[in-house]
Amino acid sequence: MWLPVLALVTIQTQFDGGSLGRIEKVSETHFRLGVKGDKDQDGRNRQANWYYFRVDGASGKELTLDIVDLPGEYNYKANEGAITKDTPPVISYDGSHWRHVESFEYDPAEPKLRLRVKPEGSRFWIAHVAPYTNETLARLRHEIEGNPEFREEKIGKSVGGRDLVLWTIGRGHRKKTVWLMFRQHSWETGSSWAGEGAVRELLANAALRRDVTWKIIPLCDPDGVARGGVRFNLNGYDLNRNWDVVDAVKMPEITAERGAVKRWLDQGGRVDLFLSLHNTETVEYLEGPPAGHRELARRFYELLVERTTFFPSRELSFASETTTAGMKGRMTVIQGLYKDWKLPGFLMEQRISYNGKLKRLPLPEDRMRFGAELARAVHTLVSAP
Ligand SMILES: [Zn+2]
Structure with missing residues (x-):
C-alpha cells in the first residue's frame, strides 16, 4: 500500500x-x-x-x-x-x-x-446553503410511500428525462384544496427543507387532513438540482418566469405543472390557495395575486407573522400582471395562474441570511419547523368559515 x-x-x-x-x-x-x-x-x-x-x-x-x-x-x-x-x-x-x-x-x-x-x-x-438533492427527496418518498394518506402521480418528464411528480396528501375529495409548490429554482434548497417539514406535519397531524386535501409539487426542477444549477432548466428557461408560454419541448416542467392544475380544475376540483415557496439572500416577503383575493391575502399574511418564523422585510405586496411589461416569457407561476384561472396564488420568499425571529442564520431544522408551521397556518386560513 x-x-x-x-x-x-x-x-x-x-x-x-x-x-x-x-x-x-x-x-x-x-x-x-x-x-x-x-x-x-x-x-x-x-x-x-x-x-x-x-x-x-x-x-x-x-x-x-x-x-x-x-x-x-x-x-x-x-x-x-x-x-x-x-x-x-x-x-x-x-x-x-x-x-x-x-x-x-x-x-x-x-x-x-x-x-x-x-x-x-x-x-x-x-x-452556499445546506444542500437538498434529488436523493434527499427520494429518501423522504421512500419513508412515506406506504402511508395510505399519501399518493404520488407522475405528471411529466423534465428536459433531462427525470420524473416530475405531484403528491396528494389526504384521501378522497375534501371540501377545500391547497396546492403547495417547492423548488422552482434549483439553488433554493430552503424551499425543499420547508416542503419536507410540511409533508411530515401533514402526514403526522390528522386534523390538517380532515377538511383539506393537499396537492404538493415537491420539486419543480430535478435537472437543475442534479447538475448544481441556479435558476434555469436545462434549456435555460426560468421555471418561474415562463408561465405565459406554452412550450412542452423547451420547458416541459411548466407544461406538466400547469397541466396538473388544469386537470384538477377540469374535474371540478377547487384551489383555495396556491403557494410557491422560494429563497433569496436578504429579503423575505409574501406576494399575493395580481388582483382579487385581498382579504384572504391579508389574513394569510397575519397568520404567518403570528404563528410562524416568517419574518418579513416588507409589508404584504401583490404581484403585477407580469415581471417585465411588453415581453413574453416573464410571468411567474402566480401571475400565470391568475391570468388563466383567477386563482389565489401566492409567492413567498424567505431569506437565507440572519432571521431576527430565529435570531440566527437559518439551518435545515429551522426550515423544517417552518414547513410544519406553514401547514398549520394554511389549514387555519382555508378551513375558517
Ligand atoms: Zn426562486
Missing part, C-alpha cells in the same frame, strides 16, 4: 448537486473558487450563487478559500452578485449535518467572499 507523505488538498464537485466554475490554486492552502453561475436561454440574467464542493486532504492545514466570479444580472439589471457578508456558507464533515462557516470576510471591491477554514477533519463539504 502506498501512503502519501504529504496529502495534497483537492477540491471536487463530481457528485449530486456539486458545482464550481474555475478552480485556481494560489498555493497549497489557498484557492480561488469561481462560482459557475447560470444564464438564461439568451445568455442573460446570470445568477451566480450556488456552489457546493468537497475538500479532501485538508487535515491540519488552515485553508483560505476565496469565492469569486460573483457579479450577475437580475431581471436584466446588472448587480455585484447575491453572495455578500450576509451569506456565509455552510460546512459539513459528514455530508449531512451543516453549520455556518464562522471565519470569513467579504471584499466588495472585487467582489469576493474569503473563507478561512481550520479543518476538523481531512474531508469536508462547503455549500
Whole structure:
C-alpha cells in the first residue's frame, strides 16, 4: 500500500448537486473558487450563487478559500452578485449535518467572499446553503410511500428525462384544496427543507387532513438540482418566469405543472390557495395575486407573522400582471395562474441570511419547523368559515 507523505488538498464537485466554475490554486492552502453561475436561454440574467464542493486532504492545514466570479444580472439589471457578508456558507464533515462557516470576510471591491477554514477533519463539504438533492427527496418518498394518506402521480418528464411528480396528501375529495409548490429554482434548497417539514406535519397531524386535501409539487426542477444549477432548466428557461408560454419541448416542467392544475380544475376540483415557496439572500416577503383575493391575502399574511418564523422585510405586496411589461416569457407561476384561472396564488420568499425571529442564520431544522408551521397556518386560513 502506498501512503502519501504529504496529502495534497483537492477540491471536487463530481457528485449530486456539486458545482464550481474555475478552480485556481494560489498555493497549497489557498484557492480561488469561481462560482459557475447560470444564464438564461439568451445568455442573460446570470445568477451566480450556488456552489457546493468537497475538500479532501485538508487535515491540519488552515485553508483560505476565496469565492469569486460573483457579479450577475437580475431581471436584466446588472448587480455585484447575491453572495455578500450576509451569506456565509455552510460546512459539513459528514455530508449531512451543516453549520455556518464562522471565519470569513467579504471584499466588495472585487467582489469576493474569503473563507478561512481550520479543518476538523481531512474531508469536508462547503455549500452556499445546506444542500437538498434529488436523493434527499427520494429518501423522504421512500419513508412515506406506504402511508395510505399519501399518493404520488407522475405528471411529466423534465428536459433531462427525470420524473416530475405531484403528491396528494389526504384521501378522497375534501371540501377545500391547497396546492403547495417547492423548488422552482434549483439553488433554493430552503424551499425543499420547508416542503419536507410540511409533508411530515401533514402526514403526522390528522386534523390538517380532515377538511383539506393537499396537492404538493415537491420539486419543480430535478435537472437543475442534479447538475448544481441556479435558476434555469436545462434549456435555460426560468421555471418561474415562463408561465405565459406554452412550450412542452423547451420547458416541459411548466407544461406538466400547469397541466396538473388544469386537470384538477377540469374535474371540478377547487384551489383555495396556491403557494410557491422560494429563497433569496436578504429579503423575505409574501406576494399575493395580481388582483382579487385581498382579504384572504391579508389574513394569510397575519397568520404567518403570528404563528410562524416568517419574518418579513416588507409589508404584504401583490404581484403585477407580469415581471417585465411588453415581453413574453416573464410571468411567474402566480401571475400565470391568475391570468388563466383567477386563482389565489401566492409567492413567498424567505431569506437565507440572519432571521431576527430565529435570531440566527437559518439551518435545515429551522426550515423544517417552518414547513410544519406553514401547514398549520394554511389549514387555519382555508378551513375558517
Ligand atoms: Zn426562486
